[in-house]
Amino acid sequence: MSAHPWPSLWQVAEDKLVKYLLDINHPVGGPKAKFFLNFGFSPSAPEAFAAALAAHPWLNTQGRLMTPPIGLPRLTFEGPLAAPDGREPRVRTVWEIVSDDTARFLTAYPCR
Numbered sequence: 001m002s003a004h005p006w007p008s009l010w011q012v013a014e015d016k017l018v019k020y021l022l023d024i025n026h027p028v029g030g031p032k033a034k035f036f037l038n039f040g041f042s043p044s045a046p047e048a049f050a051a052a053l054a055a056h057p058w059l060n061t062q063g064r065l066m067t068p069p070i071g072l073p074r075l076t077f078e079g080p081l082a083a084p085d086g087r088e089p090r091v092r093t094v095w096e097i098v099s100d101d102t103a104r105f106l107t108a109y110p111c112r
Contacts, residue, residue, distance in 0.1 A: 006063055006075060007097060012050040012105040018043045021108060035110050040084030052082050053105055056093045073097045078111055 020029040021036060022043040041049045057063060060079030067073045075095045080088035090111040095103040 006057055007099070007101050007103040009102045010054040010057060010095065010105065011098075011102060012053050014046045014050065016105060016107075017046040017049050022046065022049065032109055035089070036108075039081075039087055039089050042084075045084075048084055053093060053108060056081055056091070056108075057095070057103075071096075074106070075103060081108070 020026055020032075022029075022033050022041060024030050024033045024037070026033065036049070041052075056079070057075070057077050059082070060077040062079075063075045063077045065073060065075055073096075075097060076092055077095075078092045079090060081091045081093075082088060091108050092111050093108045094106040096106050098104050
């Protein structure tokens with residue numbers, strides 16, 4: 001039985017990480033990249049970042065479900081993210097529910 005009623009599969013596209021969240025030259029993702037790079041995440045090892053993001057909902061089980069007027073339902077989770085350098089920055093992750101058992105990663109950013 002699942003620890004929570006959310007999907008069991010958390011998909012993270014590598015391009016979203018390498019070309020957005022870990023790209024300091026990206027016009028929108030650049031500030032986020034500086035934040036995540038500071039904790040040891042690297043565009044040369046996106047699988048480590050993907051694994052940390054996919055684990056985030058399991059570590060922070062108090063997700064919030066939002067149903068926008070248009071589009072698929074979304075889940076947000078806030079809490080620590082296991083980083084390669086051993087620290088655990090507090091972040092928010094946002095996921096889109098694409099089926100009963102699958103959620104797709106949309107974005108992550110530091111909590112204030």
